[in-house]
Amino acid sequence: MDLTLSHAAGRTDVPLIEQTIGAFFDAMAARHPQREALVSVHQGRRYTYAALAAEVDRLASALLGLGLQPGDRIGIWSHNNVEWVLMQLATAKVGLVLVNINPAYRTAELEYALNKVGCKALVSMATFKTSDYLGMLRELAPEVATCAPGALQSARLPALRTVAWIDVAGEGTEQPGMQRFSALLASGQVGDPRVAQAAAGLTANDPINIQFTSGTTGFPKGATLTHRNILNNGFFIGECMKLTPDDRLCIPVPLYHCFGMVLGNLACFTHGSTIVYPSDAFDPLAVLQTVQAEKCTGLHGVPTMFIAELDHPRFKEFDLHTLRTGIMAGSPCPVEVMKRVQADMHMGEVTIAYGMTETSPVSCQSSTDTPLDKRVSTVGLVQPHLEVKIVNPETGATVPRGERGEFCTKGYSVMHGYWGDPAKTQEAIDADGWMHTGDLATMDDEGYVNIVGRIKDMVIRGGENIYPREIEEFLYRMPQVQDVQVVGVPDQKYGEELCAWVIVKPGQSLDEDAVRAFCKGQIAHYKVPRYIRFVDAFPMTVTGKIQKFKIRDAMKDQLGLAEAKTA
Template structure:
């Protein structure tokens, strides 16, 4: 699986293995083959819903849903949205849309009215499946605000001025958990009622499936841009099915594995590194809850005897530091993935030691590359697993280049990480200009991430090009400072950003979450740094906080930290000549 180098690399460019071969089937065709192989094997456990599916049972319900979608008048290529946290309906939509060539549009559950309006209109969604509400998010309320006309329309015949493409809204009903008054409107359908319109034996499902190709677009995921509107990364069956295959290979998944997935399905982490990694290996999916809650994860791992666990670093930190952590038997755990943001070395060591995740892997990628380009494997030495993101995945090429010249840099030097191969997206939906900015004429995806590569091909992500801080002419990489501060016993989590400075151009600001029971001071932090790192790397500003601004997937939003620091300290942007 991992690339083999006859001699040490001297330049930061390498190619992945060519085995096993790429899957050239659609997601539906491949899933059908897996069902034939093990129809009675457990495919899905949704703990919070109290639901279990065998592979055959999941296939039957997905086909019934696919039939209902076709009977609604949808045809291959039409866009269908899913606006929901984790549940069985989500994965049923993933399978059903793939089966009949509909493009599943993942809508971020954190979106509010203006954001969902933009997303639905950008790609022209014809049908939307949504939760009724979740915590403080009233999804149906937001849709009614956008389309008050629906209260007087008929399902399938809706025309709203602000959502002109969307004709059908299906809300996910939960027996015994009705969303309250006001949902019984003509323009809204219950998921259970919509599903009942379909027929698992509908011959049209198989007829349509035979017309599809692996290279057809099948999924749109909106990238969380820091400026401007999000872009719709468009992915094919071939993109995400193969990525799921190779991710599972690195984890050594088999039908005996049971993977706990607390990360959101709307993101590649959940639907590819989770769902598709399991389906390509006949493993069992376990959803502990609809949204992340550390106690339910620990409970699900114990009750379902999970062998794998996914998470971003902040999730693993929350689980490890939960007051009841020691009460749970996690001894069945073996593997999983920590990804989504830089993985602190000290957190990785605790996960291996205290959660029994001896074969946990690190994965790196981006939505536009389906998403994983590099991953460690179960036999990667621990020191490499805690200090790198592994090596190139099979059937991919990677290189690290000088952002200014485009030349490949020597091993050990920093540069922009680029990748090429089957995983590179089809493009940004309806945005050829942005697609060309991201993917060059030779097919290389330019990630904007700063990385280094060693002589064995292991890659280390050192930050974003735009995150690099230039203080008085010195290039400073926040990741290096963060890794150092993680060693301090009173620091639970830390993020470092650059803020403007009249004298030096930029200065460092550290946002720190203290370990429970400790009350570090700014002087404590600076004393820890003194004599250990260069003076210009010691943060000038230190803020103690209880949490970081982040996306629903756990990605830290450093630009928000920078903005908040500038506002709180009354700083002004440095002027350049």
């Protein structure tokens, strides 16, 4: 390999895992039966590895009892809880494909997601704060109120047959046409021979998980991942953190993202470590309380989470000396925040990880012994059994080290494909197996990678990846809108905020409140533009191409951010 070029390969001395998630987890539970596997603080529930393995078997049996077969898709629409991790492991054990649905999704996004992949069953929260999840389901499928549980026939959700809602056993009113999760779980049997029979027919290369990523056009694409993809990624992530069975990892990041379910759950399960959920959704005080009470040794978070914890008015009340490691990822990690996490939270071995959902997700990561200057200024080195290169976006040629180009990755972590979209899969993964990320990066002489921007216009707001085209497509539905362009502008709290420039149709009128009202309840809150401006025209080239960078620069001027203009 020419070390003058931006191309690097990971070490291969530790072999890849070729088991399924279910087989690997069962073996880990057999080795550490009495070690604590899972603590859900907000639910007041604790499980040893042996106890969790039994509940996973019971749920796997119950899911087969619904008539589901290996390869069928089942959605999970929930914040972090015991039920989520049971679903993650039980579906994998019998070859069902778990479909992660963002709790911020509203009716239009939910309808799209369920129908795109043909979900036959859905497990959902009932409510959370002001969100009525079962109410949204009834809006899409009013037939559920009059059907027998498991026998839904919906015009708008034609594949969906079963809805189970996550309950506290014995509490809450019944939901017509829907089954309690506690009752579903109780219907299964530990030792059901059907579970072993289904598991015996699986391979590590079978698709096991679908995660929706915002696309550059229209609604999100379903990145389809296999046992081999995410089990190995979780293992090598844990290796970078030097996880052992004595570690207790606090996971406030969402499970519907790879961050929670792979960098969190699977990193722990592949090392016999303990998972600790401090709350259902992020709460900085709950994190601080949990780290102290549960003596956590690791903590994950996006930069905004760590900032919220560090700046909490009660921060100094808590003893965080048990912390050692964790991961900061999800959006660019400010150097000063990284330094504060190391010093004030005692996380001297915190690491930074970089990747994308389509690569399971991590391609590069710093380790606990990465030199401090590299740990705060780069995303580390290529992970084991992977290759990375940085190429000229126009020619595809690998650029010299130190030069900017598109980051590409290859190896076991590259997704199975986009569900039902072979053309989009071929656009993303070239004939030689390289995943083209669309991110701009550099590689230094030692192989450390730095992510410096994005080729396309993806916006990262508080760790959420948002593609402006998706928002534009939605706003085009407004009858008053003639044209719309969405960009990201810098924001101190979230990294970036969305801004929409709108051209109103002649003879029509529109204001900011009307646009936000149109979005409410239809798209996730973080996709609703914070800034809305009404204009007569967009800046364009002589050939009619819209110049988004000029829109961003104009907004930076308006917002007093002129010094941060696009170069």
